[in-house]
Amino acid sequence: MKVYISADIEGITGTTVWSETELSAPDYAQFQKQMTKEVLAAIEGAFAGGATEILLKDAHDSGRNILIENMPENVKIIRGWxxxxxxxxxxxxxSFDRAIFIGYHSEGGSExxxxxHTLSLLADIxxxxxxxxxxxxxxxxAALHDVPVAFVSGDQALTEHIARYNDQIFTFATKEGVGHATINVSPQTTLKKTKYLVEQSMKIDRTKLQIELPKHFTVEIIYKDHIKAYRNSFYPGATFKPHNTVQFETTEYFEVLRLLQFLT
Known part of the structure:
Protein backbone atom coordinates (compact mmCIF):
# COMPACT_ATOMS: atom_id res chain seq x y z
CA MET A 1 0.00 0.00 0.00
CA LYS A 2 1.44 3.35 -1.08
CA VAL A 3 0.80 6.30 1.25
CA TYR A 4 1.38 10.00 0.64
CA ILE A 5 2.22 12.40 3.50
CA SER A 6 2.16 16.20 3.27
CA ALA A 7 3.62 18.03 6.28
CA ASP A 8 3.28 21.65 7.42
CA ILE A 9 4.45 23.35 10.63
CA GLU A 10 1.80 25.86 11.77
CA GLY A 11 -0.40 23.04 13.08
CA ILE A 12 2.21 21.00 14.93
CA THR A 13 2.31 21.04 18.72
CA GLY A 14 3.54 24.30 20.19
CA THR A 15 3.98 26.67 17.24
CA THR A 16 2.40 29.99 18.17
CA VAL A 17 4.33 32.87 16.55
CA TRP A 18 5.87 33.20 13.10
CA SER A 19 9.49 33.16 14.34
CA GLU A 20 8.93 29.56 15.44
CA THR A 21 8.19 28.59 11.83
CA GLU A 22 10.95 30.45 9.97
CA LEU A 23 14.11 28.63 8.91
CA SER A 24 16.52 31.45 9.77
CA ALA A 25 14.92 32.43 13.11
CA PRO A 26 16.49 31.47 16.46
CA ASP A 27 13.16 30.06 17.76
CA TYR A 28 12.85 27.64 14.83
CA ALA A 29 15.08 24.66 15.74
CA GLN A 30 12.87 23.35 18.56
CA PHE A 31 9.82 23.25 16.33
CA GLN A 32 11.70 21.86 13.35
CA LYS A 33 12.52 18.90 15.63
CA GLN A 34 8.90 18.58 16.76
CA MET A 35 7.67 18.69 13.16
CA THR A 36 10.12 15.91 12.31
CA LYS A 37 9.00 13.82 15.29
CA GLU A 38 5.33 14.18 14.37
CA VAL A 39 6.06 13.16 10.77
CA LEU A 40 8.03 10.14 12.00
CA ALA A 41 5.11 9.15 14.26
CA ALA A 42 2.81 9.27 11.23
CA ILE A 43 5.25 7.16 9.22
CA GLU A 44 5.44 4.58 12.00
CA GLY A 45 1.66 4.45 12.21
CA ALA A 46 1.29 4.09 8.45
CA PHE A 47 3.75 1.19 8.30
CA ALA A 48 2.06 -0.46 11.29
CA GLY A 49 -1.25 -0.13 9.45
CA GLY A 50 0.00 -1.84 6.32
CA ALA A 51 1.81 0.79 4.25
CA THR A 52 4.69 -0.60 2.21
CA GLU A 53 5.90 2.61 0.58
CA ILE A 54 5.63 6.30 1.56
CA LEU A 55 6.24 9.54 -0.33
CA LEU A 56 6.66 12.53 1.99
CA LYS A 57 6.30 16.16 0.90
CA ASP A 58 7.92 18.78 3.11
CA ALA A 59 5.25 21.40 2.47
CA HIS A 60 6.18 24.35 4.65
CA ASP A 61 7.83 27.57 3.44
CA SER A 62 11.19 26.59 1.85
CA GLY A 63 10.22 22.90 1.76
CA ARG A 64 13.45 22.19 3.70
CA ASN A 65 12.33 21.69 7.27
CA ILE A 66 12.17 17.98 8.07
CA LEU A 67 15.36 16.47 9.47
CA ILE A 68 15.94 13.52 7.19
CA GLU A 69 18.67 11.55 8.97
CA ASN A 70 16.15 9.31 10.77
CA MET A 71 13.85 8.68 7.83
CA PRO A 72 13.12 4.93 7.56
CA GLU A 73 13.70 2.85 4.48
CA ASN A 74 10.84 2.80 1.97
CA VAL A 75 10.29 6.54 2.55
CA LYS A 76 11.15 9.10 -0.09
CA ILE A 77 10.96 12.83 0.63
CA ILE A 78 10.36 15.78 -1.70
CA ARG A 79 12.32 18.81 -0.44
CA GLY A 80 11.93 22.22 -2.01
CA TRP A 81 9.20 23.06 -4.53
CA SER A 95 -0.99 4.98 -7.55
CA PHE A 96 -1.44 6.02 -3.89
CA ASP A 97 -3.97 4.32 -1.65
CA ARG A 98 -4.51 7.26 0.73
CA ALA A 99 -2.96 10.49 2.01
CA ILE A 100 -2.05 11.94 5.41
CA PHE A 101 -1.64 15.62 6.35
CA ILE A 102 0.53 16.49 9.36
CA GLY A 103 0.74 19.89 11.09
CA TYR A 104 -2.02 21.54 9.05
CA HIS A 105 -3.86 24.64 10.29
CA SER A 106 -7.00 26.74 10.06
CA GLU A 107 -7.86 28.71 6.97
CA GLY A 108 -7.03 32.35 6.33
CA GLY A 109 -9.74 34.48 7.91
CA SER A 110 -9.97 32.25 10.98
CA GLU A 111 -9.38 33.59 14.50
CA HIS A 117 -3.58 31.48 6.61
CA THR A 118 -4.19 29.83 3.25
CA LEU A 119 -1.14 29.49 0.97
CA SER A 120 -0.20 33.16 1.34
CA LEU A 121 -0.14 35.84 4.00
CA LEU A 122 -1.12 38.38 1.36
CA ALA A 123 -4.60 37.07 0.58
CA ASP A 124 -7.49 34.93 1.81
CA ILE A 125 -9.20 32.42 -0.45
CA ALA A 142 -5.99 14.40 -4.08
CA ALA A 143 -9.55 13.72 -5.19
CA LEU A 144 -8.51 14.51 -8.77
CA HIS A 145 -6.58 11.23 -8.54
CA ASP A 146 -9.25 9.40 -6.48
CA VAL A 147 -6.95 9.39 -3.44
CA PRO A 148 -8.74 9.97 -0.10
CA VAL A 149 -7.25 11.75 2.91
CA ALA A 150 -7.24 9.37 5.88
CA PHE A 151 -5.74 11.41 8.74
CA VAL A 152 -5.05 15.07 9.52
CA SER A 153 -3.37 16.64 12.54
CA GLY A 154 -3.60 20.33 13.35
CA ASP A 155 -5.48 22.87 15.45
CA GLN A 156 -8.90 22.22 16.97
CA ALA A 157 -10.77 24.51 14.58
CA LEU A 158 -9.29 22.65 11.62
CA THR A 159 -10.56 19.31 12.93
CA GLU A 160 -14.05 20.83 13.23
CA HIS A 161 -13.73 22.20 9.69
CA ILE A 162 -12.79 18.74 8.38
CA ALA A 163 -15.76 17.08 10.11
CA ARG A 164 -18.11 19.28 8.08
CA TYR A 165 -16.80 17.68 4.90
CA ASN A 166 -16.36 14.08 6.09
CA ASP A 167 -16.52 12.99 9.73
CA GLN A 168 -14.96 9.62 8.83
CA ILE A 169 -11.53 11.22 8.33
CA PHE A 170 -9.34 10.61 11.38
CA THR A 171 -8.11 13.81 13.03
CA PHE A 172 -6.10 14.88 16.05
CA ALA A 173 -6.08 18.37 17.58
CA THR A 174 -2.62 19.41 18.72
CA LYS A 175 -3.68 22.84 19.95
CA GLU A 176 -6.43 25.41 20.29
CA GLY A 177 -5.87 29.03 19.36
CA VAL A 178 -7.07 31.88 21.57
CA GLY A 179 -6.22 35.37 20.37
CA HIS A 180 -2.45 35.46 19.93
CA ALA A 181 -1.93 32.37 22.13
CA THR A 182 -2.24 28.61 21.76
CA ILE A 183 -3.28 25.97 24.28
CA ASN A 184 -1.30 22.85 23.41
CA VAL A 185 -1.42 19.18 24.34
CA SER A 186 1.79 17.49 25.48
CA PRO A 187 4.15 16.86 22.56
CA GLN A 188 4.38 13.24 23.72
CA THR A 189 0.59 12.92 23.55
CA THR A 190 0.68 14.14 19.96
CA LEU A 191 3.28 11.54 19.01
CA LYS A 192 1.37 8.68 20.64
CA LYS A 193 -2.00 9.71 19.26
CA THR A 194 -0.63 10.39 15.77
CA LYS A 195 0.97 6.96 15.51
CA TYR A 196 -2.13 5.19 16.84
CA LEU A 197 -4.71 7.11 14.77
CA VAL A 198 -2.71 6.90 11.56
CA GLU A 199 -2.46 3.14 12.02
CA GLN A 200 -6.23 2.93 12.49
CA SER A 201 -6.85 5.17 9.48
CA MET A 202 -4.94 2.74 7.27
CA LYS A 203 -7.51 0.03 8.02
CA ILE A 204 -10.75 1.88 7.24
CA ASP A 205 -12.43 1.32 3.86
CA ARG A 206 -10.99 4.07 1.68
CA THR A 207 -14.38 4.76 0.06
CA LYS A 208 -15.61 6.07 3.43
CA LEU A 209 -12.85 8.67 3.41
CA GLN A 210 -13.55 10.16 -0.01
CA ILE A 211 -14.63 13.76 -0.45
CA GLU A 212 -16.47 14.40 -3.70
CA LEU A 213 -15.32 17.23 -5.92
CA PRO A 214 -17.96 19.92 -6.58
CA LYS A 215 -19.21 20.21 -10.15
CA HIS A 216 -18.46 23.94 -10.31
CA PHE A 217 -15.93 26.20 -8.61
CA THR A 218 -16.23 29.90 -7.88
CA VAL A 219 -12.88 31.06 -6.46
CA GLU A 220 -12.35 34.42 -4.78
CA ILE A 221 -8.85 35.57 -3.87
CA ILE A 222 -9.20 38.43 -1.40
CA TYR A 223 -6.00 40.46 -1.34
CA LYS A 224 -4.77 42.81 1.35
CA ASP A 225 -3.62 45.12 -1.48
CA HIS A 226 -6.30 46.22 -3.97
CA ILE A 227 -3.63 47.15 -6.53
CA LYS A 228 -2.37 43.56 -6.61
CA ALA A 229 -5.95 42.38 -6.99
CA TYR A 230 -6.46 44.66 -9.99
CA ARG A 231 -3.23 43.51 -11.63
CA ASN A 232 -3.97 39.81 -11.06
CA SER A 233 -7.50 40.17 -12.42
CA PHE A 234 -5.94 40.06 -15.91
CA TYR A 235 -5.22 36.35 -15.42
CA PRO A 236 -7.16 34.54 -18.21
CA GLY A 237 -10.79 34.05 -17.17
CA ALA A 238 -10.49 36.13 -13.99
CA THR A 239 -12.45 39.27 -13.12
CA PHE A 240 -11.88 42.10 -10.66
CA LYS A 241 -14.35 42.68 -7.81
CA PRO A 242 -13.98 46.00 -6.00
CA HIS A 243 -12.10 46.70 -3.96
CA ASN A 244 -9.57 43.91 -3.52
CA THR A 245 -10.86 40.61 -4.93
CA VAL A 246 -10.13 38.46 -7.99
CA GLN A 247 -12.92 36.06 -8.97
CA PHE A 248 -12.55 33.02 -11.20
CA GLU A 249 -15.06 30.35 -12.23
CA THR A 250 -14.47 26.91 -13.72
CA THR A 251 -15.75 23.34 -13.77
CA GLU A 252 -12.19 21.94 -13.76
CA TYR A 253 -10.46 21.78 -10.40
CA PHE A 254 -6.99 21.61 -11.93
CA GLU A 255 -7.69 25.11 -13.27
CA VAL A 256 -8.28 26.21 -9.67
CA LEU A 257 -4.87 24.81 -8.73
CA ARG A 258 -3.30 26.54 -11.71
CA LEU A 259 -4.90 29.84 -10.69
CA LEU A 260 -3.63 29.52 -7.12
CA GLN A 261 -0.16 28.63 -8.36
CA PHE A 262 0.12 31.91 -10.25
CA LEU A 263 -1.93 34.33 -8.14
CA THR A 264 -1.05 33.48 -4.50
Whole structure:
Protein backbone atom coordinates (compact mmCIF):
# COMPACT_ATOMS: atom_id res chain seq x y z
CA MET A 1 0.00 0.00 0.00
CA LYS A 2 1.44 3.35 -1.08
CA VAL A 3 0.80 6.30 1.25
CA TYR A 4 1.38 10.00 0.64
CA ILE A 5 2.22 12.40 3.50
CA SER A 6 2.16 16.20 3.27
CA ALA A 7 3.62 18.03 6.28
CA ASP A 8 3.28 21.65 7.42
CA ILE A 9 4.45 23.35 10.63
CA GLU A 10 1.80 25.86 11.77
CA GLY A 11 -0.40 23.04 13.08
CA ILE A 12 2.21 21.00 14.93
CA THR A 13 2.31 21.04 18.72
CA GLY A 14 3.54 24.30 20.19
CA THR A 15 3.98 26.67 17.24
CA THR A 16 2.40 29.99 18.17
CA VAL A 17 4.33 32.87 16.55
CA TRP A 18 5.87 33.20 13.10
CA SER A 19 9.49 33.16 14.34
CA GLU A 20 8.93 29.56 15.44
CA THR A 21 8.19 28.59 11.83
CA GLU A 22 10.95 30.45 9.97
CA LEU A 23 14.11 28.63 8.91
CA SER A 24 16.52 31.45 9.77
CA ALA A 25 14.92 32.43 13.11
CA PRO A 26 16.49 31.47 16.46
CA ASP A 27 13.16 30.06 17.76
CA TYR A 28 12.85 27.64 14.83
CA ALA A 29 15.08 24.66 15.74
CA GLN A 30 12.87 23.35 18.56
CA PHE A 31 9.82 23.25 16.33
CA GLN A 32 11.70 21.86 13.35
CA LYS A 33 12.52 18.90 15.63
CA GLN A 34 8.90 18.58 16.76
CA MET A 35 7.67 18.69 13.16
CA THR A 36 10.12 15.91 12.31
CA LYS A 37 9.00 13.82 15.29
CA GLU A 38 5.33 14.18 14.37
CA VAL A 39 6.06 13.16 10.77
CA LEU A 40 8.03 10.14 12.00
CA ALA A 41 5.11 9.15 14.26
CA ALA A 42 2.81 9.27 11.23
CA ILE A 43 5.25 7.16 9.22
CA GLU A 44 5.44 4.58 12.00
CA GLY A 45 1.66 4.45 12.21
CA ALA A 46 1.29 4.09 8.45
CA PHE A 47 3.75 1.19 8.30
CA ALA A 48 2.06 -0.46 11.29
CA GLY A 49 -1.25 -0.13 9.45
CA GLY A 50 0.00 -1.84 6.32
CA ALA A 51 1.81 0.79 4.25
CA THR A 52 4.69 -0.60 2.21
CA GLU A 53 5.90 2.61 0.58
CA ILE A 54 5.63 6.30 1.56
CA LEU A 55 6.24 9.54 -0.33
CA LEU A 56 6.66 12.53 1.99
CA LYS A 57 6.30 16.16 0.90
CA ASP A 58 7.92 18.78 3.11
CA ALA A 59 5.25 21.40 2.47
CA HIS A 60 6.18 24.35 4.65
CA ASP A 61 7.83 27.57 3.44
CA SER A 62 11.19 26.59 1.85
CA GLY A 63 10.22 22.90 1.76
CA ARG A 64 13.45 22.19 3.70
CA ASN A 65 12.33 21.69 7.27
CA ILE A 66 12.17 17.98 8.07
CA LEU A 67 15.36 16.47 9.47
CA ILE A 68 15.94 13.52 7.19
CA GLU A 69 18.67 11.55 8.97
CA ASN A 70 16.15 9.31 10.77
CA MET A 71 13.85 8.68 7.83
CA PRO A 72 13.12 4.93 7.56
CA GLU A 73 13.70 2.85 4.48
CA ASN A 74 10.84 2.80 1.97
CA VAL A 75 10.29 6.54 2.55
CA LYS A 76 11.15 9.10 -0.09
CA ILE A 77 10.96 12.83 0.63
CA ILE A 78 10.36 15.78 -1.70
CA ARG A 79 12.32 18.81 -0.44
CA GLY A 80 11.93 22.22 -2.01
CA TRP A 81 9.20 23.06 -4.53
CA UNK A 82 8.53 21.50 -7.91
CA UNK A 83 6.63 24.66 -8.99
CA UNK A 84 3.69 22.63 -10.31
CA UNK A 85 0.03 23.37 -9.48
CA UNK A 86 -0.26 20.35 -7.15
CA UNK A 87 1.98 22.40 -4.82
CA UNK A 88 1.72 20.96 -1.27
CA UNK A 89 0.78 17.54 -2.67
CA UNK A 90 3.26 17.45 -5.55
CA UNK A 91 3.99 13.91 -6.69
CA UNK A 92 0.62 12.55 -5.57
CA UNK A 93 -1.06 10.43 -8.25
CA UNK A 94 -3.56 7.60 -8.61
CA SER A 95 -0.99 4.98 -7.55
CA PHE A 96 -1.44 6.02 -3.89
CA ASP A 97 -3.97 4.32 -1.65
CA ARG A 98 -4.51 7.26 0.73
CA ALA A 99 -2.96 10.49 2.01
CA ILE A 100 -2.05 11.94 5.41
CA PHE A 101 -1.64 15.62 6.35
CA ILE A 102 0.53 16.49 9.36
CA GLY A 103 0.74 19.89 11.09
CA TYR A 104 -2.02 21.54 9.05
CA HIS A 105 -3.86 24.64 10.29
CA SER A 106 -7.00 26.74 10.06
CA GLU A 107 -7.86 28.71 6.97
CA GLY A 108 -7.03 32.35 6.33
CA GLY A 109 -9.74 34.48 7.91
CA SER A 110 -9.97 32.25 10.98
CA GLU A 111 -9.38 33.59 14.50
CA UNK A 112 -8.76 30.09 15.86
CA UNK A 113 -5.02 29.84 15.24
CA UNK A 114 -2.64 32.84 15.44
CA UNK A 115 -0.82 31.34 12.45
CA UNK A 116 -3.95 30.80 10.33
CA HIS A 117 -3.58 31.48 6.61
CA THR A 118 -4.19 29.83 3.25
CA LEU A 119 -1.14 29.49 0.97
CA SER A 120 -0.20 33.16 1.34
CA LEU A 121 -0.14 35.84 4.00
CA LEU A 122 -1.12 38.38 1.36
CA ALA A 123 -4.60 37.07 0.58
CA ASP A 124 -7.49 34.93 1.81
CA ILE A 125 -9.20 32.42 -0.45
CA UNK A 126 -12.84 31.43 -0.80
CA UNK A 127 -14.13 28.46 -2.79
CA UNK A 128 -17.86 28.40 -3.50
CA UNK A 129 -18.48 31.10 -0.90
CA UNK A 130 -16.59 29.47 1.98
CA UNK A 131 -13.14 30.37 3.30
CA UNK A 132 -10.87 27.58 2.01
CA UNK A 133 -8.21 25.86 4.09
CA UNK A 134 -5.07 24.23 2.74
CA UNK A 135 -6.70 20.98 3.89
CA UNK A 136 -9.61 21.56 1.51
CA UNK A 137 -7.46 22.72 -1.41
CA UNK A 138 -5.14 19.71 -1.10
CA UNK A 139 -7.93 17.21 -0.39
CA UNK A 140 -9.66 18.31 -3.58
CA UNK A 141 -6.30 17.97 -5.37
CA ALA A 142 -5.99 14.40 -4.08
CA ALA A 143 -9.55 13.72 -5.19
CA LEU A 144 -8.51 14.51 -8.77
CA HIS A 145 -6.58 11.23 -8.54
CA ASP A 146 -9.25 9.40 -6.48
CA VAL A 147 -6.95 9.39 -3.44
CA PRO A 148 -8.74 9.97 -0.10
CA VAL A 149 -7.25 11.75 2.91
CA ALA A 150 -7.24 9.37 5.88
CA PHE A 151 -5.74 11.41 8.74
CA VAL A 152 -5.05 15.07 9.52
CA SER A 153 -3.37 16.64 12.54
CA GLY A 154 -3.60 20.33 13.35
CA ASP A 155 -5.48 22.87 15.45
CA GLN A 156 -8.90 22.22 16.97
CA ALA A 157 -10.77 24.51 14.58
CA LEU A 158 -9.29 22.65 11.62
CA THR A 159 -10.56 19.31 12.93
CA GLU A 160 -14.05 20.83 13.23
CA HIS A 161 -13.73 22.20 9.69
CA ILE A 162 -12.79 18.74 8.38
CA ALA A 163 -15.76 17.08 10.11
CA ARG A 164 -18.11 19.28 8.08
CA TYR A 165 -16.80 17.68 4.90
CA ASN A 166 -16.36 14.08 6.09
CA ASP A 167 -16.52 12.99 9.73
CA GLN A 168 -14.96 9.62 8.83
CA ILE A 169 -11.53 11.22 8.33
CA PHE A 170 -9.34 10.61 11.38
CA THR A 171 -8.11 13.81 13.03
CA PHE A 172 -6.10 14.88 16.05
CA ALA A 173 -6.08 18.37 17.58
CA THR A 174 -2.62 19.41 18.72
CA LYS A 175 -3.68 22.84 19.95
CA GLU A 176 -6.43 25.41 20.29
CA GLY A 177 -5.87 29.03 19.36
CA VAL A 178 -7.07 31.88 21.57
CA GLY A 179 -6.22 35.37 20.37
CA HIS A 180 -2.45 35.46 19.93
CA ALA A 181 -1.93 32.37 22.13
CA THR A 182 -2.24 28.61 21.76
CA ILE A 183 -3.28 25.97 24.28
CA ASN A 184 -1.30 22.85 23.41
CA VAL A 185 -1.42 19.18 24.34
CA SER A 186 1.79 17.49 25.48
CA PRO A 187 4.15 16.86 22.56
CA GLN A 188 4.38 13.24 23.72
CA THR A 189 0.59 12.92 23.55
CA THR A 190 0.68 14.14 19.96
CA LEU A 191 3.28 11.54 19.01
CA LYS A 192 1.37 8.68 20.64
CA LYS A 193 -2.00 9.71 19.26
CA THR A 194 -0.63 10.39 15.77
CA LYS A 195 0.97 6.96 15.51
CA TYR A 196 -2.13 5.19 16.84
CA LEU A 197 -4.71 7.11 14.77
CA VAL A 198 -2.71 6.90 11.56
CA GLU A 199 -2.46 3.14 12.02
CA GLN A 200 -6.23 2.93 12.49
CA SER A 201 -6.85 5.17 9.48
CA MET A 202 -4.94 2.74 7.27
CA LYS A 203 -7.51 0.03 8.02
CA ILE A 204 -10.75 1.88 7.24
CA ASP A 205 -12.43 1.32 3.86
CA ARG A 206 -10.99 4.07 1.68
CA THR A 207 -14.38 4.76 0.06
CA LYS A 208 -15.61 6.07 3.43
CA LEU A 209 -12.85 8.67 3.41
CA GLN A 210 -13.55 10.16 -0.01
CA ILE A 211 -14.63 13.76 -0.45
CA GLU A 212 -16.47 14.40 -3.70
CA LEU A 213 -15.32 17.23 -5.92
CA PRO A 214 -17.96 19.92 -6.58
CA LYS A 215 -19.21 20.21 -10.15
CA HIS A 216 -18.46 23.94 -10.31
CA PHE A 217 -15.93 26.20 -8.61
CA THR A 218 -16.23 29.90 -7.88
CA VAL A 219 -12.88 31.06 -6.46
CA GLU A 220 -12.35 34.42 -4.78
CA ILE A 221 -8.85 35.57 -3.87
CA ILE A 222 -9.20 38.43 -1.40
CA TYR A 223 -6.00 40.46 -1.34
CA LYS A 224 -4.77 42.81 1.35
CA ASP A 225 -3.62 45.12 -1.48
CA HIS A 226 -6.30 46.22 -3.97
CA ILE A 227 -3.63 47.15 -6.53
CA LYS A 228 -2.37 43.56 -6.61
CA ALA A 229 -5.95 42.38 -6.99
CA TYR A 230 -6.46 44.66 -9.99
CA ARG A 231 -3.23 43.51 -11.63
CA ASN A 232 -3.97 39.81 -11.06
CA SER A 233 -7.50 40.17 -12.42
CA PHE A 234 -5.94 40.06 -15.91
CA TYR A 235 -5.22 36.35 -15.42
CA PRO A 236 -7.16 34.54 -18.21
CA GLY A 237 -10.79 34.05 -17.17
CA ALA A 238 -10.49 36.13 -13.99
CA THR A 239 -12.45 39.27 -13.12
CA PHE A 240 -11.88 42.10 -10.66
CA LYS A 241 -14.35 42.68 -7.81
CA PRO A 242 -13.98 46.00 -6.00
CA HIS A 243 -12.10 46.70 -3.96
CA ASN A 244 -9.57 43.91 -3.52
CA THR A 245 -10.86 40.61 -4.93
CA VAL A 246 -10.13 38.46 -7.99
CA GLN A 247 -12.92 36.06 -8.97
CA PHE A 248 -12.55 33.02 -11.20
CA GLU A 249 -15.06 30.35 -12.23
CA THR A 250 -14.47 26.91 -13.72
CA THR A 251 -15.75 23.34 -13.77
CA GLU A 252 -12.19 21.94 -13.76
CA TYR A 253 -10.46 21.78 -10.40
CA PHE A 254 -6.99 21.61 -11.93
CA GLU A 255 -7.69 25.11 -13.27
CA VAL A 256 -8.28 26.21 -9.67
CA LEU A 257 -4.87 24.81 -8.73
CA ARG A 258 -3.30 26.54 -11.71
CA LEU A 259 -4.90 29.84 -10.69
CA LEU A 260 -3.63 29.52 -7.12
CA GLN A 261 -0.16 28.63 -8.36
CA PHE A 262 0.12 31.91 -10.25
CA LEU A 263 -1.93 34.33 -8.14
CA THR A 264 -1.05 33.48 -4.50
Missing amino acids: TQEPMCMVAGLDS KNPLA KINGEYASEFLINTYA
